Amino acid sequence: MSATKVKFYQVGSFAVGNRLLPSSARSNQSDAHRADSIVSGHRACQGCGELLGARYVLDTAMRAAEGKLVVVNATGCLEVTTTPFPESAWRVPWLHSLFGNAPAVASGVAAALRAQGRTDVRVLGQAGDGGTVDIGLGCLSGMFERGDDVLFVCYDNEAYMNTGVQRSGATPPAARTATTPVAPGHPGNEFGHGKDVPAIAMAHRIPYVATATVADLRDLEAKVERAMSLHGPRYLHVLVPCPLGWGAPGSQTVRLARLATESGLFPLIEAMDGELVAASPIRRRVPVEEYLRAQGRYAHLFGEPGRPDLVARIQEIADRNIRVYGLEPVS
Amino acid sequence: MYRIRVHGRGGQGVVTAAELIAWAAIYDGRYALAFPSFGSERTGAPVEAYCSIGDAPIRSREPVEAPDAVLVLDATLLNRPRIFTGLRPGGLVLVDSTAPLAVPGVPQLRTVPAARIALARTGRAMANVPMLGAFAAASGIVSLEAVHTAVGKRFSGPVSQANRDAVDEAYTYLTEAAREADEVDAPNATTASREVHHVA
Amino acid sequence: MSPEPTLAAARRPLEGSRAVAETVARCRPQVVPAYPISPQTHIVEGVGALVRGGELEHCEFVTVESEFGAMSVCIGASAAGARTYTATSSQGLLFMAEALYNASGLGLPIVMTVANRALGAPINIWNDQSDSLSQRDSGWIQLYARDSQAACDLHPIAFRLAEELSVPVMVCMDGFVLTHAVEPLDVPGQEVVDGFLPPYAPCQVLDPAAPLSIGAMVGPEAFTEVRYLAHHRMETAVQRFPELARRYAKLVGRPAEDLARGYRLEDARTVVVAMGSVLGTLEDVVDEARGRGLAVGAVELTCFRPFPAGKLRELLVDAEHVVVLERALSVGSGGILTAELAAAGVGAHARITTVIAGLGGRPVTAKALRKLIADATARRLPPMEFLDLDHDLLRRVHARENGR
Structure with missing residues (x-):
């Protein structure tokens, strides 16, 4: 998809108006002939960020692959909610094996296709943050370093939501989860824990690494399209708010994803061959408090007496991101 | 069944020696089974390998505890108790050495300067391949032709010919040594030799 | 033979x-x-x-x-x-x-x-x-x-x-x-x-x-x-x-593999059951024992899953004593193959003895198997035995533990 600059304030919101674009540049999701890779009737929660993100990712990948796509799925919400036997919400060839092995299974599919000389079929692996940054990281790293032709997508909702909201290596500091309860001396999840998997992916010098959210779905589509235009291992890390785990109404999913980037806590970046090539500047910067206050998992930071010290530490993290990635709002 | 135990140190080609004797026996049309003392020994550590040769398929897979022949690729191992354990009375003992050696209780011990031959012929002091020629000469269990075939299959290019020459030289050395031993008084040979004491 | x-x-x-x-x-x-x-x-x-x-x-x-x-x-x-x-x-x-x-x-x-x-x-x-x-x-x-x-x-x-x-x-x-x-x-x-x-x-x-x-x-x-x-x-x-x-x-012109195969089972009263490379040494020892007039045979189990219960019952129908040579141990239970054979109904009319052998690479020697067969035919085998166990070592360990 070619990038077309559109001044969004014409419509009075940040929503993307397809009617302002030439039909060739309109979103894939607005296309009546989209793949509908995931159909309705699945069992995901109201307002689920992961299913929303997966739908956009897969339909875009399907368009790029001209319908010839094989999908490998790790265990997790996305798997459980879409394939309760004998039903399936998938209209793509889809394989679920285990929690921690989706990248390796995808490598196997890619190897089989190579052996069979099927260069037309593309492979996409997907998992939540647990399946990607924790239990699946070894397999993911192996897939990266071998140069396997797989696009791997992590839908990051920042905890093990499928099992009832336990902390993962992607859980942010101070977030309350079932395994990081707030207690004297413990602010929820500890500061200084967790890992930056997009940076780890970049360290493998793979062709493409990007981050995206379900707030900017045009950006998400564009990044999937760019990833699909390349071969070799590619990694896409998508922030997908979870109403249940984050403690917010389903109506707030897209807003929370937007506040995550506007606060500077979730930078939107692209990297090629290990080098940062783009970082999306923040349009309207907000203090982290606006993002945190909207979520039940941070409720202990506010109220009386609250923890302004911790909010300040989180603000420091956001400030650092903005400084490091050059995310200053465009004037 | 004829059983051989090869002793040496990791890196000296002990396993290869046992395997190539098996190859030669198989090329002679016989059955053979060779395997190492499986360990995680690194370079320089004492290792051993076994080879059994027979006229029927060899079913038993136990290590060789009662060898008909002991081949030693490193004379510094001779003081180790294990070397002659179980050796059949009058069994063949071949040791790589440039000087004659005498080991109490092992009068049949014969030496061959295998490493020196290998160094001269191939540029590498690997006693294992010349030892095959010495074994063929001393035992008659495998033919020189079969040893040539085995070495020829194992090594390629000029190295192959150099190794076959090394086999020939060791073979000739043993054959001539045997002839001289018949001619020379045994006591003289013993006086000239270096004594090695081993713990029985 | x-x-x-x-x-x-x-x-x-x-x-x-x-x-x-x-x-x-x-x-x-x-x-x-x-x-x-x-x-x-x-x-x-x-x-x-x-x-x-x-x-x-x-x-x-x-x-x-x-x-x-x-x-x-x-x-x-x-x-x-x-x-x-x-x-x-x-x-x-x-x-x-x-x-x-x-x-x-x-x-x-x-x-x-x-x-x-x-x-x-x-x-x-x-x-x-x-x-x-x-x-x-x-x-x-x-x-x-x-x-x-x-x-x-x-x-x-x-x-x-x-x-x-x-x-x-x-x-x-x-x-x-x-x-x-x-x-x-x-x-x-x-x-x-x-x-x-x-x-x-x-x-x-x-x-x-x-x-x-x-x-x-x-x-x-x-x-x-x-x-x-x-x-x-x-x-x-x-x-x-x-x-x-x-x-x-x-x-390929070779004898066919089978679920399980008998070796010298004719009139064999004592039959040793085993899997894997120990069979070669075992068959040599069975030949020797037959030479000494002992009614001994062996059964080689090739297919462990699915477990060929019927085939094994058939092969072991006349055995009076089944000795199961096991190269694994279910700690706290005993022989894995023994349990499977018993569940398959082998041993309804025969004694079954477990012999744990060759763990962690210890060679299963002809000498040890000779003694095993001698003990088995003389009815000296306990229900479960560890072949070639170093009793001196065990005594020292027990003494040290008791001294603490």
């Missing part, structure tokens, strides 16, 4: 691992993930070299980051319609365990060589069969090779069996004892294997032209039925494995 002589000259001197690698290559696998672990290494090195050398074409040799990754690559490749092979040992097999159950549950016909090795701690790289026997409930067919020739011959049969039944197959061969031994071996010719093993035609495959969801969640309403069907499918191997083995044997 001397074994039937075959023409040694027709065979090549080969290491067991190399012969298996060459045979596997004749089976034309399309994807081979490999992760090194002793004593499996020579097998995957061999296959890798054949791929690099161009002798095995249209094959992807994938060097993965772990055994868990290896089996996962197998799962993806097999589901995408490729003939898939790997090999492992010991801890590697345990590291795969989760994926083993997944592969069988998904009905993927993967073939894997297990170079049998002990499980730690204490770490031990030598041979016993604790590793594959620990995975006896994983839904894989398990075949045990008595020697390296059998290990070779079992592989084409394993691929055919796996693909006919959609069940993965492990070919188990004793580590080092077989994998690292050089002996005259016959690798089947390409035309022989091509004539026996048709190209892989998967019954379900990930295909964009006909999208399928594989690996759905199954609840209480159907899970039992899924397991029942898997059990039933594997049981059909009891019929099919010997049929395929006979067909293959005809092509």
Whole structure:
């Protein structure tokens, strides 16, 4: 998809108006002939960020692959909610094996296709943050370093939501989860824990690494399209708010994803061959408090007496991101 | 069944020696089974390998505890108790050495300067391949032709010919040594030799 | 009785691992993930070299980051319609365990060589069969090779069996004892294997032209039925494995592999049952004992899963005393094979004795087996015994522990 600059304030919101674009540049999701890779009737929660993100990712990948796509799925919400036997919400060839092995299974599919000389079929692996940054990281790293032709997508909702909201290596500091309860001396999840998997992916010098959210779905589509235009291992890390785990109404999913980037806590970046090539500047910067206050998992930071010290530490993290990635709002 | 135990140190080609004797026996049309003392020994550590040769398929897979022949690729191992354990009375003992050696209780011990031959012929002091020629000469269990075939299959290019020459030289050395031993008084040979004491 | 002589000259001197690698290559696998672990290494090195050398074409040799990754690559490749092979040992097999159950549950016909090795701690790289026997409930067919020739011959049969039944197959061969031994071996010719093993035609495959969801969640309403069907499918191997083995044997001109085979069972009152490389030494000792007039025989069990209960009952029907030579130990229970034989009804009229032998690479010697058979025929064997146990060492350990 070619990038077309559109001044969004014409419509009075940040929503993307397809009617302002030439039909060739309109979103894939607005296309009546989209793949509908995931159909309705699945069992995901109201307002689920992961299913929303997966739908956009897969339909875009399907368009790029001209319908010839094989999908490998790790265990997790996305798997459980879409394939309760004998039903399936998938209209793509889809394989679920285990929690921690989706990248390796995808490598196997890619190897089989190579052996069979099927260069037309593309492979996409997907998992939540647990399946990607924790239990699946070894397999993911192996897939990266071998140069396997797989696009791997992590839908990051920042905890093990499928099992009832336990902390993962992607859980942010101070977030309350079932395994990081707030207690004297413990602010929820500890500061200084967790890992930056997009940076780890970049360290493998793979062709493409990007981050995206379900707030900017045009950006998400564009990044999937760019990833699909390349071969070799590619990694896409998508922030997908979870109403249940984050403690917010389903109506707030897209807003929370937007506040995550506007606060500077979730930078939107692209990297090629290990080098940062783009970082999306923040349009309207907000203090982290606006993002945190909207979520039940941070409720202990506010109220009386609250923890302004911790909010300040989180603000420091956001400030650092903005400084490091050059995310200053465009004037 | 004829059983051989090869002793040496990791890196000296002990396993290869046992395997190539098996190859030669198989090329002679016989059955053979060779395997190492499986360990995680690194370079320089004492290792051993076994080879059994027979006229029927060899079913038993136990290590060789009662060898008909002991081949030693490193004379510094001779003081180790294990070397002659179980050796059949009058069994063949071949040791790589440039000087004659005498080991109490092992009068049949014969030496061959295998490493020196290998160094001269191939540029590498690997006693294992010349030892095959010495074994063929001393035992008659495998033919020189079969040893040539085995070495020829194992090594390629000029190295192959150099190794076959090394086999020939060791073979000739043993054959001539045997002839001289018949001619020379045994006591003289013993006086000239270096004594090695081993713990029985 | 001397074994039937075959023409040694027709065979090549080969290491067991190399012969298996060459045979596997004749089976034309399309994807081979490999992760090194002793004593499996020579097998995957061999296959890798054949791929690099161009002798095995249209094959992807994938060097993965772990055994868990290896089996996962197998799962993806097999589901995408490729003939898939790997090999492992010991801890590697345990590291795969989760994926083993997944592969069988998904009905993927993967073939894997297990170079049998002990499980730690204490770490031990030598041979016993604790590793594959620990995975006896994983839904894989398990075949045990008595020697390296059998290990070779079992592989084409394993691929055919796996693909006919959609069940993965492990070919188990004793580590080092077989994998690292050089002996005259016959690798089947390409035309022989091509004539026996048709190209892989998967019954379900990930295909964009006909999208399928594989690996759905199954609840209480159907899970039992899924397991029942898997059990039933594997049981059909009891019929099919010997049929395929006979067909293959005809092509290569060797005696056919079978679920289990008897050795000198005529009038045998004492019969020793075993799996794997110990059979060779055992049969030598049985011959000697027969020479001394002892009514002794042996039973070789090749197919451990599915467990050929009927065949074993048939072979052991006249035995008065069944001695089970076990190269693994179920700590706190005893012999794994003994328990299976007892459950199969063997021993309803015979005494069953467990002998734990050859753990962690301790050689099972002819001398020890001679004594075992003498003790067994003289009814001196306790219900369970550890062969060649170092009683002095145990006394010292007990004394030290009691002194504390």
